[in-house]
Structures are given as C-alpha cells and as structure tokens.
Amino acid sequence: xxxxxxxxxxxxxxxxxxxxSSSSTASGYFSDPSRLKRRDDFHHGLxxxxxxxxxxxxxxxxxxxxxxxxxxxxxxxxxxSSLERLEGRLEDLAADQGFNGLTMRHSRHAGxxxxxxxxxxxxxxxxxxxxxxxxxxYASVSAQGLRAALDQAASPKSDLLDNEHFRAEFAGSRxxxxxxxxxxxxxxxxxxxxxxxxxxxxxxxxxxxTSQPDRVPVGVVPGYxxxxxxxxxxxxxxxxxGDDMVIRGSGDRSLLVQASGMVAALGPLPMLLIGAAFAxxxxxxxxxxxxxxxxxxxxxxxxxxxxxxDAMGHDPEDMDAPPATDDVPAPVDLEPK
Numbered sequence: 001x002x003x004x005x006x007x008x009x010x011x012x013x014x015x016x017x018x019x020x021s022s023s024s025t026a027s028g029y030f031s032d033p034s035r036l037k038r039r040d041d042f043h044h045g046l047x048x049x050x051x052x053x054x055x056x057x058x059x060x061x062x063x064x065x066x067x068x069x070x071x072x073x074x075x076x077x078x079x080x081s082s083l084e085r086l087e088g089r090l091e092d093l094a095a096d097q098g099f100n101g102l103t104m105r106h107s108r109h110a111g112x113x114x115x116x117x118x119x120x121x122x123x124x125x126x127x128x129x130x131x132x133x134x135x136x137x138y139a140s141v142s143a144q145g146l147r148a149a150l151d152q153a154a155s156p157k158s159d160l161l162d163n164e165h166f167r168a169e170f171a172g173s174r175x176x177x178x179x180x181x182x183x184x185x186x187x188x189x190x191x192x193x194x195x196x197x198x199x200x201x202x203x204x205x206x207x208x209x210t211s212q213p214d215r216v217p218v219g220v221v222p223g224y225x226x227x228x229x230x231x232x233x234x235x236x237x238x239x240x241x242g243d244d245m246v247i248r249g250s251g252d253r254s255l256l257v258q259a260s261g262m263v264a265a266l267g268p269l270p271m272l273l274i275g276a277a278f279a280x281x282x283x284x285x286x287x288x289x290x291x292x293x294x295x296x297x298x299x300x301x302x303x304x305x306x307x308x309x310d311a312m313g314h315d316p317e318d319m320d321a322p323p324a325t326d327d328v329p330a331p332v333d334l335e336p337k
Contacts, residue, residue, distance in 0.1 A: 025183050048135075054067075059149055067140065114131045116129040177239060180237060183262050187261075
C-alpha cells in the first residue's frame with residue numbers, strides 16, 4: 001500500500017527490531033493547513049506539520065528510557081541557528097549560576113551532527129540528545145536512543161503499519177488522519193500483570209473488614225494465562241469531522257488489561273511514583289495519628305500534687321472557692337449622720 005507522505009508513519013516511526021516488527025508505543029500528530037487553522041507563531045515557521053514520539057525495543061528496551069520524539073523540519077538552516085543560540089544561552093545561564101558542569105558535546109552518527117547535554121561532576125542518569133537528519137528533528141533522553149533512531153531513519157526495515165496488532169485495530173482511511181496513538185498492549189501485558197494482580201489484592205484487602213472478611217473473594221484478578229489471552233492493542237485515531245476533532249479508539253474489552261499494558265510500557269517510573277505517593281501518604285497518616293494519641297495522652301494526665309492539701313491545709317478543689325468563716329459581717333449603715 002502507498003504510504004501517505006503527509007502521515008509520514010513509514011519515515012517517522014520505523015523500527016529495526018529483530019524480534020518485533022515495529023514500535024511498541026507510538027503517538028503522532030499530523031496537521032493539514034487546508035483544513036485546520038494553525039497559528040504560525042506556534043513554531044515560528046521552524047517545524048513542519050508532523051510531530052510525535054515513539055518507544056521501541058531497538059531504542060532502549062521499549063520503556064520510557066527508549067522514548068524518541070520527532071518533528072518535521074520546515075526551515076532547517078533557521079532551526080539549526082536557533083538550536084545553536086539555545087545551546088549557548090543554556091551554557092551561559094549555567095555558568096552565571098555557578099554551575100560550570102553543563103556542556104553541549106557534539107558528535108557524528110549516521111551522517112548527522114548529534115548534540116548531547118552532559119553534566120561533568122554530577123551523577124545525572126540521562127544524556128538528552130538531539131539531531132537533524134533529512135528534514136526531521138529527532139530527540140531522545142539518551143544518546144543510545146538517538147543513535148538507534150538515526151539508524152532506523154537511515155535504513156528502515158519495517159514501520160508501524162507493518163505491526164499486526166496495529167493493523168487489527170486500525171479502521172478507516174489513512175488519508176484524513178490527524179493523530180495516531182498506539183500502545184502494543186499484548187507486548188507489555190506480561191510486564192503489567194504483576195501490577196494488576198497487586199492492585200486487585202490491595203482493593204480486596206481494603207474493602208474487606210474484620211467483621212466481614214469474605215466480602216470480596218481472594219484472587220479477584222484472573223490468572224495470567226486467562227488475563228493475557230486474546231489481549232488487544234490500544235489504538236486511538238483522530239480525524240476532523242466538520243468543525244470538530246473526533247478521536248475514536250479501540251482495544252481490549254478489559255480496562256484492567258489496557259491499563260496494565262500502558263503502565264508497563266512506561267517502565268518502572270510509574271511504579272516508583274506510585275510507591276513514593278503511598279509512602280508519603282502513609283507517613284502523613286502516621287504523623288496525624290501520633291498527634292491525636294499525644295493529645296489524648298495529655299488530656300488524661302493529672303498532676304499528683306494537685307490531689308494533696310498544701311502547707312496551709314487547703315484542699316486544691318476548694319482553692320477557687322471563697323474562704324469559709326463563722327463570723328457574720330456587721331451591716332453597714334449608709335445613712336449620713
């Protein structure tokens with residue numbers, strides 16, 4: 001089938017993965033000036049009509065570390081000049097703040113000039129890199145991911161349209177597409193199943209009570225074989241319908257299967273964030289409980305010395321009462337004499 005040049009999937013989303021035919025996760029936006037009102041100042045005429053990102057095994061294992069962003073370049077000389085000025089300003093800004101470790105390092109790969117932001121003397125775990133090649137701007141969180149993307153662009157062997165899971169969910173024509181989002185859920189469901197099973201156990205334990213321990217049965221999430229059987233990819237297709245942008249999606253009938261695949265596609269980062277959120281909420285809850293316990297303990301504390309008479313024989317309970325006496329005060333005569 002003919003590749004739509006405006007869609008650009010064969011160029012923008014290639015893959016050289018030897019075990020899978022295409023990217024595992026992809027998202028793209030493709031605008032048509034004849035049908036959309038586009039603001040020229042959005043990209044100042046530097047970028048074209050196609051932008052997006054993808055993750056594949058070849059660019060870093062398929063998780064968030066393998067993310068590669070891409071954009072069509074409208075004015076390559078102007079974009080290169082703008083990037084050079086931006087690099088210089090970033091280095092000057094870092095130096096003004098006393099942070100002299102930031103350096104823009106340049107190298108060559110697949111016929112492209114690669115720029116990598118490095119930080120000397122600091123254990124920063126990423127190396128953001130970008131390059132322009134054949135009218136496309138590529139950027140990745142790692143130098144390895146960018147090199148793989150440039151290799152894919154130089155000699156593509158297959159693309160997103162060759163993925164059988166994507167084709168199974170794709171509907172309609174490619175000519176009027178405005179946006180595409182694809183998550184290869186069958187690819188990631190294996191990694192996402194432990195997350196789904198733990199979520200099911202957490203919900204079951206949270207809903208059950210000591211008085212009704214059997215309110216929710218154990219093992220609410222099916223076993224892995226049943227859970228993954230027939231899993232379908234998630235595909236969202238955006239098109240213009242009159243004055244509206246309409247996005248239609250298809251995927252697995254189980255939202256839990258879709259969610260587990262999407263979370264697993266992002267790698268360990270979501271789990272780290274979720275774990276940090278649970279840890280912080282548990283810590284805050286423990287602090288509140290400790291405060292209440294301290295207040296209750298202080299309310300129940302009494303000074304033993306307050307139960308004993310003082311040196312003058314006064315009872316503490318009668319300290320606020322007026323002193324008792326047997327003498328009756330004489331009446332006061334207010335009439336003048």
